[in-house]
Amino acid sequence: MKKVKIYITLKQGVLDPQGRAVQESLNTLGYSEVQQARVGKYMELLVDDNEEVEVKIEEMCSKLLANPVIEDYKYTIEEGVVQ
């Protein structure tokens, strides 16, 4: 079993109203040192071991999990996870 951690973020330049709301809330609560906030998604998948996991993960990210027009993604694959 492999554990895949996927980080999906909006591309630089894409408006992020949710991040803006987080920043403003933090500023309002007294955390004036927060200059910018961007909100993305984080996913953890448990995937059966097989040789082409990396190819499959790449495919899943670009086809289903992220929108490559406005989002970037990164992932890490951890070997030998016991469920």
Next chain:
Amino acid sequence: MKKVKIYITLKQGVLDPQGRAVQESLNTLGYSEVQQARVGKYMELLVDDNEEVEVKIEEMCSKLLANPVIEDYKYTIEEGVVQ
């Protein structure tokens, strides 16, 4: 300026319908090797340098960004980020 990366995940044992939907969609699309998916949040903050950044971040996470009853959070702080 410091860059703070925050990872928020549901605690082990808390139901994750969104993750379940992701897993089922992936299985339906032919990725039968995906055994589990859990969906969380990922945030990047740009924060002014000051000595108590870590204390502040801890506070922000527990008070605003995560719900400590059902969510866990982790963060990393990167020094010297140029905006």
